Amino acid sequence: MNDRLTQLQDAVDQLAVQFYSALHYLSSHHDFVPLGDDQKVSDAQWTADDPAVFEATKNELARDIMIRTRQIDLLIDSLPGAGVSETDQLARVERLKEELIEADQEQKKWLEERDMLLAKCDSVVLQLSRAKNEIDTTTELP
Numbered sequence: 203m204n205d206r207l208t209q210l211q212d213a214v215d216q217l218a219v220q221f222y223s224a225l226h227y228l229s230s231h232h233d234f235v236p237l238g239d240d241q242k243v244s245d246a247q248w249t250a251d252d253p254a255v256f257e258a259t260k261n262e263l264a265r266d267i268m269i270r271t272r273q274i275d276l277l278i279d280s281l282p283g284a285g286v287s288e289t290d291q292l293a294r295v296e297r298l299k300e301e302l303i304e305a306d307q308e309q310k311k312w313l314e315e316r317d318m319l320l321a322k323c324d325s326v327v328l329q330l331s332r333a334k335n336e337i338d339t340t341t342e343l344p
Contacts, residue, residue, distance in 0.1 A: 206277055232251075
């Protein structure tokens with residue numbers, strides 16, 4: 203899972219693509235509707251979508267854009283610094299720094315214990331190997 207900033211950037215990028223796609227659809231599937239008292243322009247090579255389909259698609263595109271903008275708003279609101287004073291943010295950074303130091307010390311302790319246990323296991327394996335070797339050499343037939 204990405205961090206919130208990456209999610210926010212991805213959502214903004216997707217919103218830009220949605221805007222572009224909506225504009226492309228609107229400019230390539232519209233009917234030539236006259237403004238005011240102007241005559242309707244026509245193009246023999248132009249095929250416009252059915253008005254009902256065009257309206258439904260416009261509504262769907264608008265709904266998708268609204269959903270994406272709400273998602274962006276939620277991501278912005280969930281950012282750690284939103285609505286928090288600089289002093290509180292610095293205090294949080296200090297707490298996190300202390301937690302990181304403690305976690306690092308804990309990790310070092312466990313790594314040392316792991317190394318000690320591995321050394322013990324190596325010692326036991328070597329002792330067993332030597333003992334087996336001694337048994338093998340004493341039981342050989344002349």
